[in-house]
Amino acid sequence: MIISVASGKGGTGKTTVATNMAVSLGAGVRLLDCDVEEPNAHLFVSPVIEQSETVFTAVPEIDKDKCTLCRKCSDICRFNVIAIAGKTILTFPELCHSCGGCIAVCPEEGAITEVGRELGLLEQGVFDAGDFVHGRMRIGEAMSPPLIKKVRERIKPDQINIIDAPPGTSCPVITAMKDTDFVLMVTEPTPFGLHDLKLAVEAVKLLGIPHGLVINRSDMGNDDVWQYARTENLPILMEIPFDRAIAEAYSRGRLMVESMPEWKGKFQELFRRIEKLSKAWENRN
Amino acid sequence: MKELVVLSGKGGTGKTSLTAAFASIAESSVLCDADVDAADLHLLMDPDVRERTDFMGGNIAKIVAEKCTMCGQCIDLCRFDAIRDDFVVDKIDCEGCGVCVDLCPEHAIDFPVVKCGEWYISDTRFGAMVHARLGIAEENSGKLVTLVRQEAKKMAEKKHMELIITDGPPGVGCPVIASVGGATALLVVTEPTVSGHHDMLRLLELAAHFKVPCMVCVNKFDLNVEQTTAIEMLAAEKGIPFVGKIPFDPAFVKSMVVGKTILEYRQEGELSSTIKKIWERIREHL
Numbered sequence: 405m406i407i408s409v410a411s412g413k414g415g416t417g418k419t420t421v422a423t424n425m426a427v428s429l430g431a432g433v434r435l436l437d438c439d440v441e442e443p444n445a446h447l448f449v450s451p452v453i454e455q456s457e458t459v460f461t462a463v464p465e466i467d468k469d470k471c472t473l474c475r476k477c478s479d480i481c482r483f484n485v486i487a488i489a490g491k492t493i494l495t496f497p498e499l500c501h502s503c504g505g506c507i508a509v510c511p512e513e514g515a516i517t518e519v520g521r522e523l524g525l526l527e528q529g530v531f532d533a534g535d536f537v538h539g540r541m542r543i544g545e546a547m548s549p550p551l552i553k554k555v556r557e558r559i560k561p562d563q564i565n566i567i568d569a570p571p572g573t574s575c576p577v578i579t580a581m582k583d584t585d586f587v588l589m590v591t592e593p594t595p596f597g598l599h600d601l602k603l604a605v606e607a608v609k610l611l612g613i614p615h616g617l618v619i620n621r622s623d624m625g626n627d628d629v630w631q632y633a634r635t636e637n638l639p640i641l642m643e644i645p646f647d648r649a650i651a652e653a654y655s656r657g658r659l660m661v662e663s664m665p666e667w668k669g670k671f672q673e674l675f676r677r678i679e680k681l682s683k684a685w686e687n688r689n
Numbered sequence: 690m691k692e693l694v695v696l697s698g699k700g701g702t703g704k705t706s707l708t709a710a711f712a713s714i715a716e717s718s719v720l721c722d723a724d725v726d727a728a729d730l731h732l733l734m735d736p737d738v739r740e741r742t743d744f745m746g747g748n749i750a751k752i753v754a755e756k757c758t759m760c761g762q763c764i765d766l767c768r769f770d771a772i773r774d775d776f777v778v779d780k781i782d783c784e785g786c787g788v789c790v791d792l793c794p795e796h797a798i799d800f801p802v803v804k805c806g807e808w809y810i811s812d813t814r815f816g817a818m819v820h821a822r823l824g825i826a827e828e829n830s831g832k833l834v835t836l837v838r839q840e841a842k843k844m845a846e847k848k849h850m851e852l853i854i855t856d857g858p859p860g861v862g863c864p865v866i867a868s869v870g871g872a873t874a875l876l877v878v879t880e881p882t883v884s885g886h887h888d889m890l891r892l893l894e895l896a897a898h899f900k901v902p903c904m905v906c907v908n909k910f911d912l913n914v915e916q917t918t919a920i921e922m923l924a925a926e927k928g929i930p931f932v933g934k935i936p937f938d939p940a941f942v943k944s945m946v947v948g949k950t951i952l953e954y955r956q957e958g959e960l961s962s963t964i965k966k967i968w969e970r971i972r973e974h975l
């Protein structure tokens with residue numbers, strides 16, 4: 405089972421829901437933080453990191469002695485990575501999408517080899533409820549999807565996998581949510597929250613994944629999100645009212661279920677409802 | 690001409706609400722929403738759209754079934770696993786690299802350029818605004834960010850405005866990198882939480898990497914006073930101007946609900962004078 409927790413708008417409580425649900429389940433959970441630009445889950449579940457590796461993406465390196473300046477590589481490259489001016493050939497590896505086109509077309513044996521551009525760090529370890537994996541993108545690196553894919557390679561389908569997805573509705577979050585069994589969307593009942601939720605729902609529908617809603621700080625804002633959920637037939641699986649104590653605990657990196665154990669049962673119930681909805685979806689398809 | 694780019698690393702710190710508040714008191718400025726992936730500034734600005742232009746982002750491969758001999762070469766070549774076994778390209782997975790297009794022996798693959806979003810030039814009660822909407826599940830957010838910033842600059846030149854206020858995207862990736870290049874300064878709006886602190890540090894590292902000066906302010910500071918102090922001290926250590934702190938106040942949400950900036954909603958009182966003072970300090974550092 406793979407659940408992704410997403411939100412559209414940032415700061416609605418995605419990480420809070422992902423981490424508290426994971427810890428409430430107690431054991432056998434795999435928590436994967438795919439918000440590789442700003443990974444925060446580790447601050448709340450304090451994993452012991454057991455394994456850390458630097459991950460790379462393939463970019464071309466050109467051997468000027470073997471290159472005949474035929475321009476085939478710069479012609480195929482759609483991302484302006486390779487430039488030929490006069491008798492010099494230059495590469496801008498930070499723009500490379502690692503498509504392999506240049507190496508596929510180069511007629512000179514050994515003129516192009518693939519070397520690595522550092523994407524960031526992939527770390528794995530354990531926390532109270534099971535296994536923990538996250539990616540930390542290198543500062544200055546622009547492309548997060550390749551690192552997100554690396555984090556996702558650590559999914560173990562026979563376990564309960566909870567993915568903390570990045571915000572937004574573009575390629576990073578799509579990469580994190582794709583082919584998961586359920587998308588749990590966390591929103592807040594404000595105009596910003598609702599506006600971005602609508603975009604996120606469109607994205608999830610495009611991917612054809614069953615989904616449900618958690619409304620955080622449910623007493624701050626207006627009723628529009630409930631109305632929207634009704635018209636869209638979007639199940640509301642949990643509501644978390646604003647509570648200064650929750651906000652303060654969060655600010656210290658503490659989990660809700662630690663300072664308010666009564667929430668544990670609610671997060672377990674949330675998981676059961678997700679399980680039910682995703683099974684129902686499976687049976688229907 | 691100067692450009693202030695407002696960023697936060699972490700989402701939900703109040704970046705957009707503050708950007709709108711500054712826009713409401715800044716004289717002679719153009720507003721730019723560079724958070725193209727989840728643009729919210731228009732919800733407070735109620736823009737009157739004057740010009741609407743399609744954003745043609747990138748190309749996507751499309752196999753013409755009549756010409757395809759099902760040789761399978763494209764599937765082997767595509768590093769993004771975007772071509773299914775039935776020789777149909779998955780639009781979401783296609784990276785637009787064109788490798789299959791160029792190397793298909795039958796020339797059976799089209800490569801149409803696709804619309805990835807729209808961008809707008811609008812009038813608001815606080816002056817001109819340039820903003821955009823990236824299509825769902827689209828790539829190229831960096832390109833669109835660069836485009837709206839360029840258009841905002843053109844607009845400022847045309848209208849002889851001396852300042853551009855840009856609402857930036859969250860994170861530290863492609864759209865953020867596209868937002869910081871060439872900016873006069875960045876304002877980092879953070880919150881006194883472990884996540885806010887952590888994400889701010891990454892953003893400051895990014896700013897240093899691209900050599901763009903920063904300022905820092907803390908929103909909802911009273912949720913954790915020690916953490917606020919830690920952020921203030923960190924800024925002092927790094928020689929980054931700390932321009933102020935704003936208390937947690939439900940008025941921010943209330944003003945959002947009625948579509949107003951916080952300074953329109955609360956014209957008098959401590960909150961509004963705090964925000965105005967922060968704006969003065971920002972102006973001194975620009």
Ligand code: SF4
Nearest residue numbers: 481500501503504506
């Ligand atoms: S791998 Fe692709 S993107 Fe990178 S340089 Fe080669 S052709 Fe260009």
Ligand code: SF4
Nearest residue numbers: 471472474475477510
């Ligand atoms: S394709 Fe190979 S030989 Fe031709 S310009 Fe590129 S590197 Fe040089």
Ligand code: SF4
Nearest residue numbers: 757758760761763793
């Ligand atoms: S390479 Fe061209 S001909 Fe071969 S399967 Fe792909 S589209 Fe069809």
Ligand code: SF4
Nearest residue numbers: 767783784786787789
């Ligand atoms: S354009 Fe590139 S990513 Fe798209 S299908 Fe062809 S090879 Fe794959």
